[in-house]
Amino acid sequence: MSKTSSGHFFEDFNVGQVLRHATPRTVTAGDVALYTALYGSRFAVQSSDAFASAIRYPQAPVDDLLVFHIVFGKTVPDISLNAVANLGYAGGRFLSPVYPGDTLSAVSEVIGVKENSNGRTGVVYVRSTGYKQDGTEVLDYVRWVMVKKRDPASPAPDPVVPDLPEAIDPDGLGDACPLIDPQAWDDGLSGAPHRFGDYAVGERIDHVDGMTVEEAEHQIATRLYQNTAKVHFNQFTEGQGRFGRRLIYGGHVISIARALSFNGLGNAFHVAGINAGRHVAPLFAGDTVFAWSQVLETASISGRQDVGAVRLRMIATRDRPCHDFPLLDADGAYDESVILDFDCWTLMPR
Template sequence: MSKTMAGNYFEDFALGQEIVHATPRTITEGDVSLYTALYGARFALTSAQTFARGLGMERMPVDGLLAFHVVFGKSVPDVSLNAVANLGYAGGRFGAPVHVGDTLTATSTVIGLKPNSSGATGNVYVRTIGRNQHDVAVVDYVRWVMVNRRSRVAADELGEATIPELPGAVPAEDLVVPWRVVGGYDTALAGSPYLWDDYEVGERIDHADGMTIEESDHMLATRLYQNTAKVHFDQHAQATTRTGRRLIYGGHVISLARALSFNGLGNALSVAAVNGGNHANPTFAGDTIYAWSEVLERLELPGRHDVGALRIRTVAAKDHPCADFPLRGEDGRYLPHVVLDLDYTVLMPRR
C-alpha cells in the first residue's frame, strides 16, 4: 500500500467537506526578509518598527500578503495539487495582524463544485480560513480552482453543478483596522504626500515601473509559501502541456503588483480586503509586470476620522506598459497581456 499522497482530484471533493490542512507555520524574520527581497515593497508600516509604533502598534506587522500566501500554501496539497489553474478570489478579509513568531494554520470548506464540459476537469470552490496560535482568524477568503479529474468522463456522466453565491465587496463596517494615527503623520518618511482625501473615485494611476520575473524569483517564492502545486515546479510534466512551461503562482503576481503600486499609492499602508479577482492569463519567467490602479470607492470607516479606506482595482499586464489600453477584446475575453484583475481594499491615513 502506497504511503505517498497523490493529491485530490475533482471527484474526491464533496459539498460541505471540511479539510484541516497540514503543517503549521511559524513566521520568522527570515521569511520577512526574503519576502522583501523578492518584491521590494516599501510600505512604511511593514518596513519600519518605529513607523509601526508611531501608528499605535506594539510591533511591526508582517505584510498581510505574506500571511495570505502562507495560508494559501497550506491549502494547496489538499485543494489544488492537481490543479490546472487557480481562477479567482472573492470575499477575502484580513483579520488580526500577523507578527514574527506567530504560528499560522489553515482549514478549508468545499462550498461549490462545477463539472466542466470537457469531462477532464472541474471547478472547486473553497472557503479557507487562516488562524494564529490563539485560534484568531488572520485571513479568510473564497477561491475557486480548476482541478483535473482522475479520469475523463462522458457528457452524460458529468454530474450536477453547485455554484455558490460569491460574496461581494467587504463592507466598511467589517474591515479590521489594526493601526491608528495617534499624532502627526510623517508623509516624508512614508514616501508619498497623498492621503485618503487626495484620491477621487474614477481616478486612474499608472504605477509606471516594471519588474521582470526571473525563474529563481518565482521558484523561491513558491517554496517560501510551501506551495506544492505541480504546475509551478515540475518542468518535466509541464513540457507535455499546451504551454510547455512552469506557470508562475498567481499570488506572486499579486505581490509584484502591490509592490509596484507604491508609486502612486505609497500611503496605502495595509490591505484590508480582497473583494474579488481573476488571474486572466498565465505568467512565465521572463515576463515583465506593469500595473495600474483605479479608485472604485472611497469608504469612511465607522467612528474613525484618522483612517479611511479605498477600494482599488489593480490591473497587471505582462510586457505591456499600462498606459490607457483595453482589457478585453471584442469577444469579451481578457486580452493576452492582461494577467491580473484584482479588486481589493486598502487602509490609508486621512488629513
C-alpha cells in the same frame, strides 16, 4: 496501502467537506526579509518597527500578502495539487494582524463543485481560513480552482455554485488594523504625500515601473509559501502540457503588482479585503510585469476616524507599460497583455 499521496482530484471533493491542512508555519523575521528581497515592497508600516510603533502598532506587522500566501500555501496539497489553474478569489477579509513569531495554520470547507463540459476537469469552490496559534482568525477568503479528474468516465456531481458577494462591506474592514494615530503619520518617511481624501472615484494611476520575473525568483517565492502545485515546479510533466513550461504562481503576480503600486499609492498601507480577483492569463519567466490601479470607491468605516477605505481595481500586464491603461479591446475582451484583474480594499490614513 500506499504511504504517499497523489493529491485530491475533482471526484474527491464534496460540498460540506472540511479539510484541515498540514504543516503549521511560524512566520519569522527571515521570511519577512526574503519577501522584501523578492518583491521590494516599500510600505513603511510593514518595513519599520519605529514607524509602526509611532502610529500605535506594537511593531511592524507582517505584510498582508505574505500572510495570504502562507495560508494559501497550506491549502495547496489538499485542494490544488492537481489543479489546471487557480481561477479567482472573492470575499477575502484580513481579520487580525500577524507579527513575526506567530504561527499560521489553515482549514478549508468545500462550498461548491461543478464539472466542466469537457468531462476531464471540474471547478471546486472552497472557503479557506487562516488561524494564529491561539485560534485567532487572521484571514478568510473564497477561491475557485479548476482541478483534473482522476477518471474522465466518473459521473458528474450535482453542480453547486455558491453565491458570492460582489464586494466586502466597508464596515466589515479594519479588524487587522489597530486604531492608529494619523497625526503621527510622517508623509516624508512613508514616501507619499497623498492620503485618503486625495483620491477620487474613477481616478487611474499608472504605477510606471516594471519588474521582470526570473525563473529562480518565482520558484523561491512559491517554495517560501510551501506551495507544492506541480504546475509551478515540475518541468518533466509541465513541459508536456498545454504551455510547454512551468506557470508562475498567480500570487507572485499579485505581490509584484502590489509592490509596484507603491508608486502612486504609497500610503495605502494595508490590504484589508479582497473583493474579487481573476488570473486572466498566465505569466512565464522572462516576462515583465507592469501595473495600474483605478479607484472604484472610497468609504468611511464606522467607528474609525483614523483611516478611510479605498477600493482599488489593480490591473497587471505582461510586457506592456500601462501609460495607455490597457484593459479591454474593441470586442470587449481583455487586451492580450492583461494577466491580472484584482479588486481589493486598502486602508489609508486620514
